[in-house]
Amino acid sequence: MSKQVVEYDGIPVGITVPEGDRLKFIAVKYPVIELDGGFYHDIAELRSAISNHLERSDSDDGVSVSASAAAERAGNARNDFKAA
Helix, strand or coil: CCCEEEEECCEEEEEEEEECCEEEEEECCHHHHHHCCCEECCHHHHHHHHHHHHHHCCCCCCCCCCHHHHHHCCCCHHHHEEEC
16 A cells, blocks of 8 residues: 545545555545544545535535436446546
8 A cells, every 4th residue: 555645526535544454535625524533444434424424414515426417427436436
């Protein structure tokens, strides 16, 4: 495992840092700050946590996504993510 930048809908929201056999998430955007410092078994688990968190959020800063906006997109939520 190596450090990765995590993007949601084309916007960098944090990074992952390997710690043992898990990934630690370090948030760089306020809408996901509540997930900062969390540990995940893999990037898929982190992506799911971010999606769930942002769908519940009422934030209007351009990073969160409403359920209706997500449904209108072509493809699925996995396409919103990029980890490099």
